[in-house]
Amino acid sequence: MGNNNDNTPRDEARPRLTIADWAEDDRPREKLALRGPAALSNAELLAILIGSGSAGESAVELTKRVLNDCRNNLNTLGKLSIADLTRYKGMGPAKAITILAACELGKRRQMEKAEERPDLGSATAIYNHLHPLMQDLDTEEAWILLMNQNFKLIKRERISHGGISETAVDVRIIMREALLNNATVVALAHNHPSQSPRPSKDDDRITQKLNDACGTMRIFFADHVIITDGRYYSYREEGRL
Structure with a gap:
């Protein structure tokens, strides 16, 4: 049972x-x-x-x-x-x-209103945005501006700072940050403490490497702007991009 x-x-x-x-x-x-x-x-x-x-x-x-x-x-x-x-x-x-x-x-x-993102679609806009940060520096600093397809700023970041005449720029770091932040447009800028906006051979080399890397990743390389206190040099405006 x-x-x-x-x-x-x-x-x-x-x-x-x-x-x-x-x-x-x-x-x-x-x-x-x-x-x-x-x-x-x-x-x-x-x-x-x-x-x-x-x-x-x-x-x-x-x-x-x-x-x-x-x-x-x-x-x-x-x-x-x-x-x-x-x-x-x-x-x-x-x-x-x-x-x-x-x-x-x-x-x-x-x-609150949505945050207004700066429009950085020109070398002048990039210069005006970064000049206050760079005008009094006595060493070189390099900054990247990560943007969406409408050239609206997503993130601004200093990627290196160095000596009086040059600073190291790692293209891999720039591309990593662009991908992590879903940026479709990238601009590079750095200052010249000498107050001469004329690009150096190293500036030309970095510009070419970054342009090649952006092309591979289908990211638009907007410009490389060299900033001094009162003047700038734009690779885009000079027809070199």
Whole structure:
């Protein structure tokens, strides 16, 4: 005869899974790193902010409860007070403050205009952009300007600085930065402390190497501009690119 005593654990008797027990793709932090913030629900994003739930309830479950009471409306969530949030078990003052701070940042972001990126589509624009950084230098520095296809600046970065008469420029570093920042246009600029904008043979060599590398990677090499205090030399304007 069969045994009437069923020793199989019931679902309700099993311990509740914590976020650490979830599949890696389902953990909010790991999910954001793999798929980007847009892939996460509001509850998952809030769970990242508060970090942990309480005994028997994960951070995601806690934030789902809070959002459910707000009819899943983030605007309503932002109107809650610290006292309102701390009524939830597992939601202490520090977590409540973190949520309200995030809501306030979101509100302020909506009120601000998108950052205006400089248009660097000419040698004059490049000179005007970098001259304040270079006009008083007594050693050479080389900078790259990474841009999108509309010549709007993505990133400006100093790649080297050296002696009075020259500085080392590594084309590999320039190409790596361009690829990492999804730039489709690159410009190179450096200063001459001698105040003579005339290019040297090393300047010509670097220009040619960078032009070749950009051509291989299908990145437009906009210009190499030599900057002095009051004048500049443009390889593009001189018809050498």
